[in-house]
Amino acid sequence: MSTTASSTSGAADRPRLGARCHAVPGLAADEVAAASEEAFSRYSSPTLKRSGGGVSIVWFRNDLRLLDNESLLRAWAASESLLPVFCVDPRNFATTHYFGFPKTGALRAQFLIECLEDLKKNLMKRGSNLLIQYGKPEDILPSIAKAFCAPTVYAQKETCSEELHVERLVRCSLQQVVLPQVGSSNHTTANPKLVLVWGSTMYHMDDLPFNVNNLPDVYTQFRKAVESKCSIRSCIKLPLSFGPPPSSGLDEIGGWGSIPTLEQLGLKKTKQEKGIHVLGGENSALGRVFEYFWKKDLLKIYKETRNGMLGADYSTKFSPWLASGSLSPRYIYEEVKRYEKKRLANDSTYWVLFELIWRDYFRFLSIKYGNSIFHLGGPRNVVSKWSQDKLLFESWKDGRTGYPLIDANMKELSTSGFMSNRGRQIVCSFLVRDMGLDWRMGAEWFETCLLDYDPASNYGNWTYGAGVGNDPREDRYFSIPKQAKTYDHEGEYVTYWLPELKSLPSERRNFPGQSYIKPIVPLKFDQTNHRNTHVRKGRR
Numbered sequence: 001m002s003t004t005a006s007s008t009s010g011a012a013d014r015p016r017l018g019a020r021c022h023a024v025p026g027l028a029a030d031e032v033a034a035a036s037e038e039a040f041s042r043y044s045s046p047t048l049k050r051s052g053g054g055v056s057i058v059w060f061r062n063d064l065r066l067l068d069n070e071s072l073l074r075a076w077a078a079s080e081s082l083l084p085v086f087c088v089d090p091r092n093f094a095t096t097h098y099f100g101f102p103k104t105g106a107l108r109a110q111f112l113i114e115c116l117e118d119l120k121k122n123l124m125k126r127g128s129n130l131l132i133q134y135g136k137p138e139d140i141l142p143s144i145a146k147a148f149c150a151p152t153v154y155a156q157k158e159t160c161s162e163e164l165h166v167e168r169l170v171r172c173s174l175q176q177v178v179l180p181q182v183g184s185s186n187h188t189t190a191n192p193k194l195v196l197v198w199g200s201t202m203y204h205m206d207d208l209p210f211n212v213n214n215l216p217d218v219y220t221q222f223r224k225a226v227e228s229k230c231s232i233r234s235c236i237k238l239p240l241s242f243g244p245p246p247s248s249g250l251d252e253i254g255g256w257g258s259i260p261t262l263e264q265l266g267l268k269k270t271k272q273e274k275g276i277h278v279l280g281g282e283n284s285a286l287g288r289v290f291e292y293f294w295k296k297d298l299l300k301i302y303k304e305t306r307n308g309m310l311g312a313d314y315s316t317k318f319s320p321w322l323a324s325g326s327l328s329p330r331y332i333y334e335e336v337k338r339y340e341k342k343r344l345a346n347d348s349t350y351w352v353l354f355e356l357i358w359r360d361y362f363r364f365l366s367i368k369y370g371n372s373i374f375h376l377g378g379p380r381n382v383v384s385k386w387s388q389d390k391l392l393f394e395s396w397k398d399g400r401t402g403y404p405l406i407d408a409n410m411k412e413l414s415t416s417g418f419m420s421n422r423g424r425q426i427v428c429s430f431l432v433r434d435m436g437l438d439w440r441m442g443a444e445w446f447e448t449c450l451l452d453y454d455p456a457s458n459y460g461n462w463t464y465g466a467g468v469g470n471d472p473r474e475d476r477y478f479s480i481p482k483q484a485k486t487y488d489h490e491g492e493y494v495t496y497w498l499p500e501l502k503s504l505p506s507e508r509r510n511f512p513g514q515s516y517i518k519p520i521v522p523l524k525f526d527q528t529n530h531r532n533t534h535v536r537k538g539r540r
């Protein structure tokens with residue numbers, strides 16, 4: 001997440017100007033199937049044993065995968081019969097945010113649908129299935145537990161307020177269910193319980209060298225502590241079969257249910273013609289790891305290319321799968337180590353892990369700082385004046401600010417649901433520093449659009465960029481002219497998203513003057529000269 005310049009994406013990685021969508025993974029379907037099959041078989045173990053009785057429910061949340069899924073394995077091991085469940089929670093679709101945007105945009109909803117299709121297929125291949133119901137988990141899970149007489153619901157533990165609220169409601173509503181106690185001769189009863197299992201980070205929460213409430217506030221201190229004092233747990237293996245599914249109870253709840261369509265979620269499908277198209281699901285995720293590390297051998301140059309903005313291959317694009325839990329960060333770690341053994345170890349191979357530690361850091365920080373990451377003053381409770389000017393905001397959101405670099409990035413976000421890390425930092429700085437807008441408006445629009453939306457990473461990064469988080473450099477300012485010259489020197493990126501700039505000479509595409517929309521606000525520090533930018537930054 002360093003902001004210092006390194007070279008941009010190599011020319012070979014760049015799509016031709018005017019090229020259409022870039023599929024991620026860019027593998028043929030049979031290559032994806034072969035890569036995921038190979039990974040599944042490497043992580044399958046015929047010796048895993050189950051010792052429990054009856055039915056256990058595994059409630060899938062943001063852990064839509066089989067490989068390295070501890071709650072799934074524990075539910076399977078503790079039962080005779082596993083019942084995987086996904087609840088399509090209307091609160092995630094039919095509601096809007098504080099500033100009025102839909103909570104989930106159509107692109108992420110489509111990605112989720114693909115994840116569910118893939119998860120269901122993978123479970124069926126291993127003798128199980130996925131029960132899908134539309135409704136609130138606190139309503140659905142108790143009725144399923146009752147119908148199947150299931151004493152335990154296993155699920156992945158989450159960290160942010162909305163998800164924690166749902167956990168509390170589920171726990172309470174399960175307590176209202178009365179089940180006959182298994183194996184009891186004197187007709188005693190029990191309530192089903194919710195068992196929450198940690199599973200979203202590379203470093204396990206229980207292995208941290210400090211209590212999470214004493215987490216170091218500065219990333220570098222966090223990273224150094226975990227790197228020197230903890231090790232990363234091995235991936236959880238898979239049994240060869242998750243079957244058999246429960247034999248009775250299904251009729252009572254109306255069968256396995258079906259994966260909703262976009263229309264059923266109240267959303268409209270849009271035809272995506274440009275940008276990257278990331279296919280949801282664990283098979284694609286495993287296919288992408290294979291493609292990026294082994295087939296295209298891009299891991300060894302990641303550190304040099306990661307600040308790019310154009311195309312599929314300047315960075316890993318793992319984030320949408322990590323956010324939905326279709327990919328485990330520990331699996332990536334083990335693949336990096338395998339690559340380092342078989343091919344080479346260098347700064348780039350390490351740097352992917354360095355970035356995954358950022359992800360862990362924001363996840364743990366969301367526990368330490370709770371709801372304050374969503375509040376205007378952020379974790380440091382900074383009091384500052386922010387504008388909520390609607391017109392300014394609309395111009396940012398729709399990519400009509402008059403600054404090609406901002407407009408191109410915002411168009412990429414709404415068209416594809418993705419934006420590079422470089423782009424995210426630039427548009428965040430522009431919204432906060434140059435427009436002076438309430439950073440939460442930007443964060444909520446990201447929440448609507450991003451395929452990889454994750455509350456801890458999104459709000460963590462926004463509070464950081466807005467100077468209300470734990471950044472030792474509170475006044476982080478990204479000068480657009482400087483960023484454009486460094487990361488889009490030839491104007492290839494802006495021209496891809498704003499074809500009207502194509503006729504300009506390459507050096508003017510980011511500086512089109514009169515031939516483009518008039519800038520909506522002046523830049524706070526409008527110079528390309530490094531020394532001046534630096535001096536002024538200090539004064540802020």
Ligand SMILES: Cc1cc2nc3c(=O)[nH]c(=O)nc-3n(C[C@H](O)[C@H](O)[C@H](O)COP(=O)(O)OP(=O)(O)OC[C@H]3O[C@@H](n4cnc5c(N)ncnc54)[C@H](O)[C@@H]3O)c2cc1C
Nearest residue numbers: 315316317318319355356359421424452453454457458461
């Ligand atoms: C304002 C802003 C909002 C963001 N919102 C999100 C979000 O909602 N969800 C999200 O996953 N990332 C978010 N990020 C972080 C980062 O931009 C994306 O993770 C990254 O661009 C995803 O592309 P990639 O998978 O190719 O990343 P790579 O460069 O290949 O990095 C590998 C992985 O490391 C992790 N990572 C990298 N940088 C960060 C970071 N700064 N913070 C946390 N994790 C990181 C991601 O899981 C990523 O997949 C945000 C960054 C900013 C500046």
